[in-house]
Amino acid sequence: MLLLFDPQPPKVGWAVFDADKKIDEGGLYPESNWIEKILKQAVAGGAVEAIGYFLCHGGGQIVEPVSIISAPIEKKIERCIKYLPESNGLIHTTVRECRRRFPQARHVLFCDTALFSHLPEVASTYAIPQTLRFKEVKRFGGFGIYHQWAWEKLKSLTGTHLQRVVSVYLGDQTNITALSGGRPIDTTIGFSPMEGIPSATSCGDIDPSIVFEILANGVSLNEINEMLMRKSGFSGLLKRKSNYLEVISCADGGECRDLLRYHILRYMGAFLALLDGADALIFITDHLDESLPFIQTILDGLVFLGIRIKDDHQTGAGYRTYTSADSAVKAYGVPCDKWSIMQEEIQQINERRTRS
Amino acid sequence: MKILTFNCGSSSLTFKVFDIVDGSPPNPVFSGKAHRVGVKGSKPSSIEFHHELTNEQLEIPLSNHGQAALMVLDKLRNLNVAVDYIGHRWGHAAGYFTTAWITDDVLAKLKSLTPMLPIHHPAMLKVITQCRKTYPDLPQYVTADGAFHSTIPPCAYTYALPEDIAKKYGFRKHGFHGLSYQYVVRSASEFLGLPLERLKIVACHLGTGGSSVAAIKYGASVDTSMGYTGLPGLIMSTRSGDIDPILSTYLMANYGYRPDDLLDQLNKKSGLLGISGFSSDIRDIIQKISDDPKAKLAFDMYVYRIRKYIGSYGVLMGGVDLLIFTDDIGAKNWLVRERVCNKMDWLDAELDGEENKKCTGEEISVLQTDSSRVKIIAMPTEEELVICWEGLKLLRRGENAVTV
Numbered sequence: 001m002l003l004l005f006d007p008q009p010p011k012v013g014w015a016v017f018d019a020d021k022k023i024d025e026g027g028l029y030p031e032s033n034w035i036e037k038i039l040k041q042a043v044a045g046g047a048v049e050a051i052g053y054f055l056c057h058g059g060g061q062i063v064e065p066v067s068i069i070s071a072p073i074e075k076k077i078e079r080c081i082k083y084l085p086e087s088n089g090l091i092h093t094t095v096r097e098c099r100r101r102f103p104q105a106r107h108v109l110f111c112d113t114a115l116f117s118h119l120p121e122v123a124s125t126y127a128i129p130q131t132l133r134f135k136e137v138k139r140f141g142g143f144g145i146y147h148q149w150a151w152e153k154l155k156s157l158t159g160t161h162l163q164r165v166v167s168v169y170l171g172d173q174t175n176i177t178a179l180s181g182g183r184p185i186d187t188t189i190g191f192s193p194m195e196g197i198p199s200a201t202s203c204g205d206i207d208p209s210i211v212f213e214i215l216a217n218g219v220s221l222n223e224i225n226e227m228l229m230r231k232s233g234f235s236g237l238l239k240r241k242s243n244y245l246e247v248i249s250c251a252d253g254g255e256c257r258d259l260l261r262y263h264i265l266r267y268m269g270a271f272l273a274l275l276d277g278a279d280a281l282i283f284i285t286d287h288l289d290e291s292l293p294f295i296q297t298i299l300d301g302l303v304f305l306g307i308r309i310k311d312d313h314q315t316g317a318g319y320r321t322y323t324s325a326d327s328a329v330k331a332y333g334v335p336c337d338k339w340s341i342m343q344e345e346i347q348q349i350n351e352r353r354t355r356s
Numbered sequence: 357m358k359i360l361t362f363n364c365g366s367s368s369l370t371f372k373v374f375d376i377v378d379g380s381p382p383n384p385v386f387s388g389k390a391h392r393v394g395v396k397g398s399k400p401s402s403i404e405f406h407h408e409l410t411n412e413q414l415e416i417p418l419s420n421h422g423q424a425a426l427m428v429l430d431k432l433r434n435l436n437v438a439v440d441y442i443g444h445r446w447g448h449a450a451g452y453f454t455t456a457w458i459t460d461d462v463l464a465k466l467k468s469l470t471p472m473l474p475i476h477h478p479a480m481l482k483v484i485t486q487c488r489k490t491y492p493d494l495p496q497y498v499t500a501d502g503a504f505h506s507t508i509p510p511c512a513y514t515y516a517l518p519e520d521i522a523k524k525y526g527f528r529k530h531g532f533h534g535l536s537y538q539y540v541v542r543s544a545s546e547f548l549g550l551p552l553e554r555l556k557i558v559a560c561h562l563g564t565g566g567s568s569v570a571a572i573k574y575g576a577s578v579d580t581s582m583g584y585t586g587l588p589g590l591i592m593s594t595r596s597g598d599i600d601p602i603l604s605t606y607l608m609a610n611y612g613y614r615p616d617d618l619l620d621q622l623n624k625k626s627g628l629l630g631i632s633g634f635s636s637d638i639r640d641i642i643q644k645i646s647d648d649p650k651a652k653l654a655f656d657m658y659v660y661r662i663r664k665y666i667g668s669y670g671v672l673m674g675g676v677d678l679l680i681f682t683d684d685i686g687a688k689n690w691l692v693r694e695r696v697c698n699k700m701d702w703l704d705a706e707l708d709g710e711e712n713k714k715c716t717g718e719e720i721s722v723l724q725t726d727s728s729r730v731k732i733i734a735m736p737t738e739e740e741l742v743i744c745w746e747g748l749k750l751l752r753r754g755e756n757a758v759t760v
Contacts, residue, residue: 082610121653122660126599127591129621129630135611137603190600198516203601206515207583210527211604212619213471221605227518228601236518255510262511266579266668273667274660277702304675305702 115144178271203232366565422482449500504534562686571669596626687717705730
């Protein structure tokens with residue numbers, strides 16, 4: 001049996017797999033006996049063989065996308081809490097608890113920033129004084145697990161040339177990465193997931209002076225963090241809890257969708273400039289069918305690059321092709337699901353370990 | 357009638373006297389520029405004057421903009437050039453005015469706008485105060501820089517903040533260098549004989565202090581890299597440009613920085629100075645690219661950020677017809693242009709390397725190759741002329757005060 005954890009503050013998301021079959025999933029507050037609750041809910045036989053944990057921000061500590069958790073790694077996870085206190089705090093608690101309870105299981109850590117630990121210096125450096133940069137301030141990126149997984153999957157499925165790629169994750173936290181030969185050269189997420197494209201609840205790029213003006217009006221640092229992280233983005237603009245699916249359905253009249261599209265095109269343009277054009281655009285999302293009209297409006301803005309859009313989207317095994325054979329730039333859609341990505345990866349580790 | 361115009365950069369002061377004779381375009385009769393005002397660099401500050409056939413350049417310590425303005429007023433007095441009006445460029449009017457006579461009320465309003473452009477506004481106020489002190493009876497006006505960007509659409513000017521917070525504080529993208537963009541797009545389209553209404557233009561205003569990029573589609577600004585203040589966007593001489601908004605709270609919460617100190621560091625100690633560690637001047641940095649890794653990183657990051665913005669705006673407009681480089685660095689630095697335009701096949705833009713090196717930046721130069729679909733131009737900007745145009749408009753309206 002396989003147990004997976006993903007921080008979804010204030011809860012911890014969990015899923016239970018039996019081999020490659022998902023048995024159950026949910027979200028719980030990490031209070032007393034919560035692990036028992038999961039085990040009880042997920043009526044599965046057998047012992048817990050492996051546990052996967054999703055770490056959103058590995059900072060400068062964890063630079064491997066996937067690793068087996070040892071005592072030193074658990075220590076490192078603890079040192080990562082400060083980068084993203086809520087999410088990382090939850091995952092640290094979970095790791096500590098589960099390692100104590102399941103000493104026989106294989107504990108696997110997925111680190112979402114690791115792919116970006118070798119970004120070129122021009123992309124990872126902020127133009128601030130060295131004394132500030134030396135306080136672990138750099139672009140750490142995020143969603144590396146998704147971008148890497150989708151690129152590898154598409155490469156093996158299509159057998160196409162994926163040298164210069166702009167990879168777009170569409171969802172509550174839309175973000176974009178420029179890939180050259182599968183290696184990231186730049187990404188929208190910066191030091192924290194706050195930078196880049198506005199999300200369901202966080203502000204994305206804003207004038208950095210704004211923080212100081214709010215602060216000067218007597219608002220505390222914690223309140224500002226909370227405001228920018230939880231009360232901004234589409235939820236802040238619409239004055240109620242909102243999400244990606246609602247935004248792309250234009251429930252508000254389309255203003256948020258236009259804003260999201262603007263930020264996506266803005267960053268796609270920036271990355272196209274860095275790559276001097278692209279061979280392929282990849283759209284990764286949990287909601288591929290619902291996203292189709294939105295992806296279409298994005299591609300409409302890129303027609304000047306010689307993109308030719310097909311009406312009947314060919315559905316391949318595990319991906320879609322939006323462009324015709326003569327399109328100068330190809331566009332693909334890849335459906336994703338975090339639990340399956342983690343499960344596939346752990347299964348591969350198990351197979352490799354069994355072989356060796 | 358003569359109008360004296362003052363145009364404060366963060367480290368420069370440009371000035372010009374226009375003689376206005378009915379029916380003719382404004383004729384510059386006196387001009388000049390103070391350089392490296394208040395800058396700590398490898399070279400001392402200096403001031404140049406041009407009048408009739410005489411050109412003069414003095415190396416002189418200039419610790420602030422008021423001091424430079426006084427030198428200009430004294431020089432004009434010595435030359436017996438009497439002016440009737442003084443016009444000033446103002447950075448950020450937050451929608452209160454586009455051009456207005458300076459009354460006590462307006463001056464009080466200007467002072468209250470200081471935080472929106474904390475490097476420029478104090479310098480501009482010093483110049484205004486100096487002029488009012490020397491010539492208390494001379495009518496003076498300010499013209500706001502951001503008005504050109506009033507056409508930017510909501511998706512580009514809105515920050516995704518809680519709606520009540522954005523409203524309460526007035527947070528939105530305003531943009532700057534509007535006078536410069538107004539001048540260069542008009543002059544470039546006239547020079548090329550291509551109507552502005554049909555051009556998609558990316559204009560890079562690269563100054564010795566502040567820099568920005570703007571997307572101008574069919575004559576109207578649709579996006580620009582500066583924001584609510586002049587801090588975001590490109591990497592500038594001492595300003596950081598774009599950074600993660602949470603960096604500031606992280607540094608204050610974990611390392612105890614005081615807000616005013618940190619904001620000061622982002623405005624005055626970051627950018628090229630912050631990366632290179634030795635100079636805020638891209639020209640100093642270029643001298644050291646080959647033997648100082650920090651200088652190389654500073655230069656590479658400077659170019660990299662410009663390239664990203666050109667790409668962004670190219671895509672937002674669905675292509676580019678004209679790429680303009682202006683102001684001191686944009687018009688005069690061939691290496692910056694060469695690196696920025698390197699590998700722009702995807703936009704169908706190609707710089708002519710030889711023409712680019714020959715370009716002095718003193719006049720409009722066309723720099724693309726024959727096969728490049730995108731036109732590339734380097735040209736000086738003339739914000740002073742736009743300040744003069746705006747003053748003439750104000751005089752025609754016959755207003756002597758503007759309600760603030």
